[in-house]
Amino acid sequence: MPTPSSKNLRTGRYSENGRIYLLTSVVLNREPIFTDWHLGRCVVTEMRNVHQTGGVTSLALVVMPEHFHWLVELHDTELADVMRTVKSRSTKAINRKAQRSGPLWQPGFHDRALRRDEDLKAAARYILANPLRAELVTSLRNYPLWDAIWL
Secondary structure, eight states, X not given: OOXXXXXHHHTTOOOOTTOEEEXXXXXXXXXXXXXXXXXXXXXXHHHXXXXXXXXXXXXXXXXXXXXXXXXXXXXXXXXXXXXXXXXXXXXHHHHHHHTOOSOOBOSSOEEEEEOTXXXXXXXXXXXXXXXXXXXXXXXXXXXXXXXXXXX
């Protein structure tokens, strides 16, 4: 079985307008930089910016200490462009805020297209339960790095 790499992640990737995608990206070396939730808010801000400019409709998101999950409906753009924008702009903001330099994210990202008949709320619940499963909090109310349109 081939080892996951950014090239393997791109194989077969197709950006379909109107399709729902679960997107995941991981911090370089899985460094838990977002234990500082102020830095995690920089990622959330950039996700919201892409939503506000119409690239995607953000359905649910969670930023974990070393990665994020984002459930989106894609609009007239490419997945790679959406992720490049979020990762690039969040890196600049975080580097400035944390007085650091260099790359922040591992190359590439993981995407999974959801079929319309799948339960989107179930996918969102799974994403939002990440901080609970990781035992970061006992209630999602106490976790500052999440959002969902259903709430």
